[in-house]
């Protein structure tokens with residue numbers, strides 16, 4: 001039998017090397033580590049490779065970074081590697097910090113960007129599910145096609161065309177179990193440890209995890225209220241030849257910004273010029289307060305450079321977890337190959353329930369009410385925040401406020417004390433590819449009612465002010 005020799009990718013070799021020196025106590029807690037430049041020079045490797053190893057070490061809490069000073073050995077980890085009763089000493093699984101925070105069972109839930117279940121038409125859903133069984137008596141007796149229920153794909157193609165004039169036919173659509181699965185599929189199908197990708201800074205943390213899990217090197221792209229600095233994106237595309245740019249241009253999570261229409265077209269031109277895919281994650285499109293946002297970037301794509309993910313789980317019926325990928329048929333083919341290895345497609349029942357609810361007048365009325373309810377909740381949170389000197393840009397849609405606190409407040413300590421007081425939020429560093437943004441927090445206003453928001457915010461602010 002042939003033995004296949006497996007060589008670790010370079011960045012993992014660097015990771016393992018640094019880790020073993022920490023574990024052997026050669027480098028101790030608090031010690032400054034060699035700079036990226038020094039390590040790269042010593043080993044004759046690219047700086048991005050060292051950077052990636054340091055990013056992984058930070059993710060696993062072995063290393064932390066100090067502003068403008070460099071990397072240091074962390075103190076949080078227990079060195080339990082001498083415990084031979086546990087043979088699993090290290091896995092290559094990326095930690096999902098967001099899901100860890102979400103697991104906290106708290107009264108004032110400002111960390112989950114989820115709709116309050118009380119705002120959804122629950123009674124209607126339960127009657128409605130019975131109708132689906134009448135209409136499709138065999139719905140539980142068969143698998144759905146791998147790409148998704150044909151009736152649903154056909155309806156969505158027509159919907160995208162009518163609403164956004166998107167050039168889509170049903171063969172370009174792939175139904176996934178939520179937008180997170182769509183991101184994961186794309187990462188698995190197209191990204192390996194040799195690839196560089198662009199991501200916004202700040203960004204949606206679980207997407208970062210999915211791309212890191214594949215070993216991608218991430219280059220952060222700044223996002224501002226006015227949009228991107230396109231010359232920055234162009235220079236990164238030119239210099240680093242990224243495989244893709246993952247972006248969330250509409251009611252961005254966490255910053256809340258929306259990229260203006262004129263930049264959307266220019267971005268597609270850059271993608272074509274530099275052969276870089278754009279993965280457009282559109283999870284909040286319908287959650288606007290006043291004006292409808294610009295059409296998706298995908299609208300401007302004529303050559304197959306944009307992979308569009310439209311998420312519906314956030315506000316239609318979260319329990320169904322339905323999203324759709326729309327892309328060039330060749331890309332879809334690759335995504336389907338990966339999908340067949342994961343779960344062989346989304347359940348038919350959830351797709352049928354979604355289709356009929358999505359077509360209904362009831363859904364339209366529900367979305368309108370939801371927008372009003374969310375806007376009131378956002379304003380309630382802002383009312384409390386206005387009593388502080390903290391800074392934020394009021395978003396015109398979405399679920400989150402991205403808040404900058406004075407540097408005298410340690411967000412890590414604040415989170416700990418808040419969790420003890422049954423309040424949760426997302427610390428900014430979780431949303432930063434550089435693991436910095438230590439003075440920011442993401443506060444979601446979608447899950448708690450106005451009374452809870454007033455009370456929870458008063459408590460959170462009082463804890464923070466006690467620290468400064």
Ligand SMILES: Cc1ncc(COP(=O)(O)O)c(C=O)c1O
Pocket residue numbers: 113177178179180181204248253281283311312313314321322323
């Ligand atoms: C930008 C963004 N993309 C994707 C997701 C995941 O969505 P889903 O619940 O449909 O998997 C989220 C969830 O918060 C999100 O904020």
